[in-house]
Amino acid sequence: MFIRGQRLGPIRPGVVAADDDPAMRALISHALTDAGYQPYMAMDVREAMDQLRRPGVAAAIVDMLFVNSGGRSGLDVLRFIREDRGLQHLPIIVLTGFPLNHDVVAEIESHHAELWHKPVDVAHLTMRLDEVLQAQIAHT
Numbered sequence: 001m002f003i004r005g006q007r008l009g010p011i012r013p014g015v016v017a018a019d020d021d022p023a024m025r026a027l028i029s030h031a032l033t034d035a036g037y038q039p040y041m042a043m044d045v046r047e048a049m050d051q052l053r054r055p056g057v058a059a060a061i062v063d064m065l066f067v068n069s070g071g072r073s074g075l076d077v078l079r080f081i082r083e084d085r086g087l088q089h090l091p092i093i094v095l096t097g098f099p100l101n102h103d104v105v106a107e108i109e110s111h112h113a114e115l116w117h118k119p120v121d122v123a124h125l126t127m128r129l130d131e132v133l134q135a136q137i138a139h140t
Helices: 022-034 045-052 074-083 102-110 122-138
Strands: 014-018 038-042 057-063 092-096 114-117
Touching (some): 022 038, 038 045, 045 074, 074 102
Parallel strands (some): 014 057
């Protein structure tokens, strides 16, 4: 069982966190490390997809809007995760600092992702990751 601050086996659970804001990436990275996770940070959609291929990734935190990703968004990352048989099980938390239209919210929900609005309390974020991953372990 994963207990905050302790390792799950020989490797800490990895969490891919993708956000184009450097300050937000740093905040999330520190919070994940403090909570016992191995953060894999990404600044755009392509990098998020690359980081998701790392072994040991247990969850993803994905910003909805990426300014410099050529029109790609967090939805592209969600689709990538759900279309990859090796990643389909990953819990996903989507972050947004902007209001989203009904169709976008419906697509996020169709991917079984949680939607969180910024500003995010990183203590609550890491506690939620703990809960989700503990539930996943209990069901395996």
